[in-house]
Amino acid sequence: MNRRTAIRRLATFFLTTASLAQAQQPKKIPLIGYLSTGNAASDSARAKGIRLALRERGYIEGQNIASEYRYAEGKQDRYPELAAELVRLKVDIIVAAGGTRVVRAAMNATRTIPIVMVGAGIDPVEAGLIGSLSHPGGNATGITNISGALGGKRLELLKEAVPKLARVAVLYDPATSSSVMEVKEVQTAARELKLTIRPWEVRDANDFEKVFAALNKQRPDGLFVSRSPLTNTNRKPIVSLALKSRLPSMYTSRQDVDAGGLMYYGADEAESYRRVAYFVDRILKGAKPADLPVEQPMRFELVINLKTAKQIGITIPQWTLMKADKVIQ
Numbered sequence: 001m002n003r004r005t006a007i008r009r010l011a012t013f014f015l016t017t018a019s020l021a022q023a024q025q026p027k028k029i030p031l032i033g034y035l036s037t038g039n040a041a042s043d044s045a046r047a048k049g050i051r052l053a054l055r056e057r058g059y060i061e062g063q064n065i066a067s068e069y070r071y072a073e074g075k076q077d078r079y080p081e082l083a084a085e086l087v088r089l090k091v092d093i094i095v096a097a098g099g100t101r102v103v104r105a106a107m108n109a110t111r112t113i114p115i116v117m118v119g120a121g122i123d124p125v126e127a128g129l130i131g132s133l134s135h136p137g138g139n140a141t142g143i144t145n146i147s148g149a150l151g152g153k154r155l156e157l158l159k160e161a162v163p164k165l166a167r168v169a170v171l172y173d174p175a176t177s178s179s180v181m182e183v184k185e186v187q188t189a190a191r192e193l194k195l196t197i198r199p200w201e202v203r204d205a206n207d208f209e210k211v212f213a214a215l216n217k218q219r220p221d222g223l224f225v226s227r228s229p230l231t232n233t234n235r236k237p238i239v240s241l242a243l244k245s246r247l248p249s250m251y252t253s254r255q256d257v258d259a260g261g262l263m264y265y266g267a268d269e270a271e272s273y274r275r276v277a278y279f280v281d282r283i284l285k286g287a288k289p290a291d292l293p294v295e296q297p298m299r300f301e302l303v304i305n306l307k308t309a310k311q312i313g314i315t316i317p318q319w320t321l322m323k324a325d326k327v328i329q
């Protein structure tokens with residue numbers, strides 16, 4: 001065997017070995033960082049909905065996709081540190097669930113990792129998160145549920161369901177901008193509906209029992225619970241206290257009504273979860289957040305818990321029930 005043949009065979013050997021080694025290296029699984037304003041319990045429906053929607057698109061947890069979850073548990077001061085943790089983990093995408101502040105914390109933590117926003121919040125353009133709905137720019141896109149802009153419609157539906165309604169207590173968190181905006185919407189609508197509104201501030205979990213104790217002395221005709229990380233995290237005690245006080249209540253999360261609240265009106269949350277999977281899929285396939293238009297809800301739903309209505313001793317008018325997309329018996 002001459003020298004030239006030996007060199008050729010040696011080169012072929014090294015190339016084959018290198019190719020085999022490369023083929024044997026495990027393929028990197030995309031890592032999704034999930035940053036939530038709530039806790040694992042309060043956010044379970046949303047997290048599960050997103051996982052199921054991803055599965056429908058072929059992404060199976062533990063096989064070809066992985067997730068890291070970080071929950072702020074209603075504490076807004078934790079957003080920056082949790083966002084920074086996800087960045088250090090070198091996630092491929094951050095799903096920011098909950099509103100303007102949590103999205104801003106994620107954007108402050110990274111200018112390069114794509115961010116998919118989902119949940120309540122004010123207009124992301126007004127908040128300065130994106131350039132426009134059609135051309136977001138930057139590294140954030142997703143869904144805005146414009147929850148705070150629906151206060152007037154929600155109050156109108158509560159009045160329709162409870163015709164004798166005259167005085168309404170509004171539970172809100174002054175530290176959440178969308179919650180504050182919703183109170184203003186409710187106050188404007190109340191004038192047209194000839195209702196008296198009394199806002200009640202809640203700043204931490206200890207405030208709820210105190211507020212309901214005061215409400216029981218004043219005896220309002222209804223309760224309006226504005227959405228915020230604090231109210232979401234304390235969903236069960238709020239619903240329980242409202243039932244105990246026999247207050248007809250309007251909520252800003254579908255999960256509140258599933259937990260025993262009376263009424264919900266807002267975006268079709270299940271559809272929002274499916275759209276999160278759409279954005280994740282597009283980004284993993286190479287699309288840039290800057291080029292993916294931010295979406296607003298295409299469909300809104302009214303959900304009424306008839307079981308709760310009977311429990312607190314009210315009768316929902318038939319015309320209101322006919323409007324409902326779902327009635328929980």
